[in-house]
Amino acid sequence: MPHPRSHRRKAAIRGAALLAVLTATGCSAFDHTSLGNVTFxxxxxAVVTxxxxxxxxxxxxxxxxxxxxxxxxxxxxxLYQDPNCQQPPGTQTFYLATTLSDVYVPSQAPWRSFAAVGRG
Structure with missing residues (x-):
């Protein structure tokens, strides 16, 4: 009959390995998304999230x-007024930091696209 400690040790090793895999997978997913939402x-x-x-x-x-x-x-x-995250002559951009907002200015053209700062 196997010793009870060997079962516990094997279970602990399996649990640690599973946690390592889940942590690595989770971190790689978080590297590619900006957790949270953008509402405009x-x-x-119309309000879109x-x-x-x-x-x-x-x-x-x-x-x-x-x-x-x-x-x-x-x-x-x-934020860009161009639909392709470009800044053609005569258009504006706006730096929108985390947890902040940009409000409507009547003379301003609408924002057409956005990209993360330092995007790949």
């Missing part, structure tokens, strides 16, 4: 764009 209001007053946007790439605010944006994530973003 369109020019027609994007959950856990990816850190990499350009994100669209949809065909209407955004008049106001609230950043409830753990990442900073740049």
């Amino acid at each position: 209001t369109t020019p027609s007053a 994007i959950q856990n946007p990816l850190i990499e790439g350009c994100h669209s605010f949809g065909p209407e764009g955004a008049r106001s944006v609230v950043n409830h994530t753990q990442a900073d973003f740049i």
